[in-house]
Amino acid sequence: MTGIICGTGSYVPPYSMDNNDIAKLVETSDEWIRERTGVVRRHIIEEETTVSMAAEAGRLALADAGVDAKDVDLILVSTISSNVILPCAACEVQKILGADHATCFDLNAACTGFLLGYNTAVAYLESGVYQTALVIGSESLSNLTNWSDRGTCILFGDGAGAAVIRAGEGRHYLPVTHSNGAKGEALTCKSRHDHNGLTRKLEPENMAASEYSMQMDGQAVFKFAVRSVPQAVEEVLEKNQVAQEDISCYILHQANRRIVEAVAKRLGEPIEKFPMNLQEYGNTSSASIPILLDELNRDGKLEKGRKIVMAGFGAGLSWGASILEWK
Numbered sequence: 001m002t003g004i005i006c007g008t009g010s011y012v013p014p015y016s017m018d019n020n021d022i023a024k025l026v027e028t029s030d031e032w033i034r035e036r037t038g039v040v041r042r043h044i045i046e047e048e049t050t051v052s053m054a055a056e057a058g059r060l061a062l063a064d065a066g067v068d069a070k071d072v073d074l075i076l077v078s079t080i081s082s083n084v085i086l087p088c089a090a091c092e093v094q095k096i097l098g099a100d101h102a103t104c105f106d107l108n109a110a111c112t113g114f115l116l117g118y119n120t121a122v123a124y125l126e127s128g129v130y131q132t133a134l135v136i137g138s139e140s141l142s143n144l145t146n147w148s149d150r151g152t153c154i155l156f157g158d159g160a161g162a163a164v165i166r167a168g169e170g171r172h173y174l175p176v177t178h179s180n181g182a183k184g185e186a187l188t189c190k191s192r193h194d195h196n197g198l199t200r201k202l203e204p205e206n207m208a209a210s211e212y213s214m215q216m217d218g219q220a221v222f223k224f225a226v227r228s229v230p231q232a233v234e235e236v237l238e239k240n241q242v243a244q245e246d247i248s249c250y251i252l253h254q255a256n257r258r259i260v261e262a263v264a265k266r267l268g269e270p271i272e273k274f275p276m277n278l279q280e281y282g283n284t285s286s287a288s289i290p291i292l293l294d295e296l297n298r299d300g301k302l303e304k305g306r307k308i309v310m311a312g313f314g315a316g317l318s319w320g321a322s323i324l325e326w327k
């Protein structure tokens with residue numbers, strides 16, 4: 001018994017900003033951003049929210065799977081940017097979709113979030129606790145972005161992706177997951193709610209927007225990614241006794257084209273095995289893997305029975321890789 005992805009969906013806001021639009025906000029250029037990151041444009045919410053995008057991606061994934069919302073046992077939303085704290089985004093999605101029988105909770109593991117959500121759902125399915133799970137990554141990173149910091153605002157975008165996973169017959173693969181909280185300062189976003197007015201007061205000078213937006217040591221994160229992702233991929237292949245040549249494609253978190261290229265090089269794999277869409281969406285954190293998965297699925301690029309590696313990495317620090325067989 002294992003978990004099998006039987007449907008995918010995604011939602012990306014129609015409003016987009018290209019690099020020239022960003023160059024009107026900060027001192028940068030289309031050429032610099034393309035060269036250093038591969039990003040050309042990113043989509044930004046207008047009326048949408050993290051919850052509304054999650055629900056739409058989830059609805060499309062259920063339709064693709066041919067699964068009724070009432071048959072979903074588990075809804076798991078991975079997000080760092082929900083527009084609601086209580087109730088959790090997953091419960092809000094449940095309400096919108098009418099998935100009355102589902103158990104719902106959120107998961108915060110930044111850009112590794114969808115991978116950990118997938119692993120969590122598969123563990124529940126394999127142990128027989130649930131039969132059908134809807135795993136969603138949804139982010140409104142534009143709300144957490146410091147739009148006057150050229151080191152970060154060029155990178156991120158908004159969107160949501162989802163997968164329906166069902167218990168079924170197939171090989172069980174063990175995932176590889178790691179965290180290193182000691183290195184967490186490399187990518188942070190402080191709470192907007194860390195003063196209660198009773199015992200903790202924030203001085204006005206400490207309330208600058210930059211303090212409450214994402215802050216990143218870009219080079220540290222870059223080095224971490226190019227070192228840890230190939231290691232995690234090699235570890236997961238070794239752990240499951242799967243050869244690299246049996247992997248049809250590697251679906252990496254879409255942070256930066258240079259990171260993806262460096263991972264391909266370190267693994268000695270052709271770049272063609274690493275599909276990318278970061279040029280269109282930027283880094284959408286936990287939404288990036290399921291959005292890409294959905295695009296590949298809808299374009300008919302995932303062959304039945306072929307093995308795929310998914311790999312995520314990001315704030316925490318956290319990272320990992322999983323093997324799955326396409327439906």
Ligand code: COA
Binds near residue numbers: 027036037111216217
């Ligand atoms: N436009 C123009 N110049 C910029 C710039 C921008 N948007 N951002 C930074 N610069 C400048 C810097 O100020 C610096 O100038 P200086 O040499 O005069 O001081 C120079 O470019 C080099 O800066 P540096 O930070 O070393 O650039 P970099 O090559 O490391 O690229 C990132 C910056 C952010 C693109 C890169 O570090 C990166 O992609 N890191 C990983 C980030 C990531 O993926 N995070 C999410 C992981 S989940």
